[in-house]
Amino acid sequence: MRVLVGALLGLVLVRGDLLSQAPVVRQPPPAVGAQAPKDPEDVQTPPAVATQTQTGGKANGSAGTPEGGFPTIRVETRLVNVALNVVDTKGSPVGGLEREDFQILEDGKLQKIAVFEKEATTPLSIVLAIDASESVMTSERLEKEAAKHFVRALLREQDELDLMEFSDVVRELVPFTNQPKRIESGLNAIQHGDATALYDAIYLASDRLAGTSAANGRRRVIVLITDGGDTVKGARYTQALEEAQRAGAMVYSIIIVPIYADAGRNTGGEHALIQLAEDTGGKYYYVVDPKDLEPAFAHVSDDLRTQYLLGYYAPRRGADSSFRQIKVRMTDAELKAKYDLRYRTGYYADAR
Template sequence: MILRRGLAIVLFAALFVPEASLSAQTAAAAQDSAVEPQGANNASSTATKEDGGYLLHVNVKLVNVFTNVTDSTGAIVGGLTKEDFFVTEDGRPQRIAVFERQSELPLNLVLAIDTSGSVHKDLPLEQDAARKFVHALLRGQDQISLLEFATDVRQVVPFTNQANRIDRGLASLRGGPATALYDAIYLASENLARQTASGRPGRKVLVLVTDGGDTANTVTYAEALEKALRGEVMVYSIIDVPIEASAGRDTGGEHALITLAEQTGGKYFYANTGGLDKAFAQVSEDLRTQYLLGYYPANQPPGLDFHRIRVSVPRAAQDAFDIRYRTGYYADTQATN
């Protein structure tokens, strides 16, 4: 729509302002170079006077899609090239303009730990595993924040690059009787969006450690999911369930965590399969082996609130690969973030 509006401006100038001119090559160059990958959230057009004519500058929004590919055994598929991937938006093919085999972009990560009564027995294990995870993952360009959620959500440590601050925060977790899970997702997504809006580049990641139950009833699941999608937050759910045969097991909550991870391009893990240490290690590995696919949306149908993304590897047999990525983005969010 922006390009069409820009074209109308050019045609108007050509008809009514004889000295105005704009070459097709200049317009194409503006589209290709006006936006850098980390400035991927704005769409605008401006006209400036130059040498007696008018030059139209077009900034087209870049959509970043972080993608993980595994085979039928769950092993990571490396070595794919840009030509191996095919991306569509709302069913319309898109040209991949940015490609990285292993994204080295900084991480903006919120670690949110459930400290409610239902998981209190595992809190020492969660603290120890989370501490190892932070020390193994944190690089010089990364920022991590610590949240705990029980009856309320509390930011224990704001975004920092110092692992020892997270250590002290983990030691101070205090807990409560209820579980404000969806509040935690909502607030963490809001904090991550604010982090990048302030000029901090990189991936936005939320790692949840919880049994999946939500008993606070303040924010709904739908609201939490929408907030995560609008913030372009990848959610990783580490599900710490009681004994599987337990009558108190919240399978509905587990399903919500699984769906949340799938919709945002993250992943879910069960802590009782190999323990919390293994689950955290899998999250770390997943974040280090992501492909970055970036494209400038083309041929968008008008009037859509949510644009759906699909990524495939055409040369692979059907169901040969498990390809994970966010399912789409909200149009108004992409235009204003």
């Protein structure tokens, strides 16, 4: 059966009953080629883009005069949730810490921690984006089996997962669902391609996550399986990073390295994925042997299950679209020296 699927700039011909339902995701804003960051400024100060605002836990800002005659000033606030991983010097997760063990700052100013969970049980919205280029899909059976085991191990009733593939274009194979069988069917329908639209995939996965409900402290996650290359003229690295930060998405990269010491290896792409993980509070893993994919997925699952959740109310500053820096630190100097903290570095004030 042949159907026409709307593509980025035209029509893409796709075969198969399942793939006939897999739309090519809309194209990101045009840019002059995709590129990894060339200097720290590209990463630390992303450009601002106007988007629709959606806030959680806010009070409508207004000033009025009650019956007593005294004006009441209401300050509009938003609840900012920060998923936090604490590890020791060996990289093992550290549990048992309390609210008073942490301090959280926004733009250098101390904030009151209003929400605290020791082991975050909040719902997860996950986009699993798989690089379907020939350079990555070398052991297809092992890769698909590892992804299936990851989905079955991680997905709970309150969670949801969206499955995407990317090569020449980005396709959403399965929209958000918590049914493992639907996701497995999507994994079986992955098609290979020649190119790699990596930054388009990150941008569009973030866009999908931004549309999910932020209720109940929902955590948003992107899991990428890729070799780090980007060979399509689409979204640039800075656009992909900004969209991920606007969505509040943690990016976990499983980086496939078929030949570890290969001189032609795309180390620039790898470094971009590493920086993306660090800026969004995610993590990265290297996989040389396809058999190591399953342990890498297990690490991602464990990482998400051992997170703390911290939340604070940040005051609104009028029509503000700035990037606000977040810093979390240990209260005790001794603990500060013992443990490493991983969390997102900030958020956009006007983000959805």
